[in-house]
Amino acid sequence: MTGERVPRSLAVYVTAACLVLIVPIGIVIVLAFGDQGTLRFPPPSFSLRWMQAFFGDPRWQKALVSSLAIASIATVVATTLGFFAAYAFVRADLRAKKLLLSFMLLPVIIPHVIAAIAMYFVSTPFKLVGNVVWIGICHATIALPIVLLILLSTLQGVDVNLERAALSLGASRWRMFTRVVVPLALPGIVSSALFAFLASFDELIIALFLAGVRSETLPVRIWNSLHLQVEPVIAAVSAFLIAVTGAILLIDAALRQWRQSSATRRIDVADAA
């Protein structure tokens, strides 16, 4: 069956809407490679001037390192805890599953300003403001719901009989986990780790309160710069953040393909047997 025909007016509208959605992203990338002091579009000529201004400035370098460190910590914490929680949701006899899940999704719903101020309030007496590990752990709370949602759908696709088979053949729970569940869920685990990383890497409000002067992240530096003036180096930093998003979306698309092809391969094997 082919897709149903759509009216021409709808097709025109959708094309226009898609342009409005994607053009702002494209413009930032073009401006990042412009060669001028003001934000004129299109730029009269192109250069790597602003990219050099970004990667060559020690303060931006420091922000990049802070961002990477914080996002890595958040990724490890959120992916590990999220994996076990998702496994419990899918396989265990948990009570009040829906209520528990909606509790764990709260960090997405509760305005980040409120969470950030509360975290800042408890961080000050413990001298945790500017502590990279602590900011990473705080970011893990907002990355956790994303990991959970991705891994719930991944683990639902893992055949429970393979786990039962491993256990009945004498594998320990731990061995069943490491040799059966993790390998089968690996594409989903990698995906969830990537999106957890992105959630922390792009997060502004919590970082704004907790970073202090010591551990400013890239979004915090962009925020501070935007309050002073709209300077072109921000276009270069923004283009870099867009590139990170693009890379993660590409890897995720590749992982989905992998998941699908390994699923069909399993069916082929089953058919052959």
Added chain:
Amino acid sequence: MTNRSHAGNGTALIMPAVLLLAFVFVAPLVWFFVQALAKKGGPVEIATYALDVVTSKAVVTALGTTFWISLLVTLVVLVVSYPLAYFMAKSRGVAFTAVLFCVIVPYFTSIIVRTYSWMVLLGRNGIVNQTLQALGLIDEPLALLYTKTGVVIGMVYVLLPYMVLTLYAAMKAIDPSLMRAARGMGASAAYAFRRIYFPLSMHGVVSGSLIVFILAIGFFITPALMGGPSDVMLAMLIERSVEIMFDWSGAAVMSLLLLTATLVLYSVYYRITDVRRMMGT
């Protein structure tokens, strides 16, 4: 074989994640509210103080601004998204992938970057004004940035993907044979859409609007950067009272207000929606 799960009751597996949220997310909130309000004295003093804050001119104005901007943003997002999601639900192949790409890429781009791009576009000498002037449509540059219009445009852009993905999921669940049956029995395309398709997509309309409204009332980055001096939303007022006035008690009262509104709306959302669909996964 028993039906009991080999993973047991799951408490040990889920506990680390629950503890993380309890200690790093929930506990700071509770501690902050208790400590910041206890500064004001006993229950009576706190209640009087809270009432003063909530009825103060700044908070009443911010509440109104927050409500109207969020409502407007939700309506605009809904109207803009519906045809997009409808198209996605009907199309496949390259057309589908292209639209999905245009929705997903902004969705996963940092909010600060998306806000920045619209600041560049809408500025006095920005691309939108340059284009309109070059086309001869306007003589003077329009004031877009640092106005309510700018805030609404920026927020619509940031929140649109949530609506499109929610609507798409709801529309994809509509059985296409129902529309074919209606057409086969003589209904016009418009009539079949109005009486069959639209009512069946209503579920997505309601849950999409709820999630967009919930996120809009807590918005901070976009209105703070794109709004004018009079476009102060509640989340901005909360941030300012801490950052500029060090007024923790006032911030706590306003945060409780915003949190209550958010949780009430979330509980409605929880009743009518499968929460697993929240992020469009």
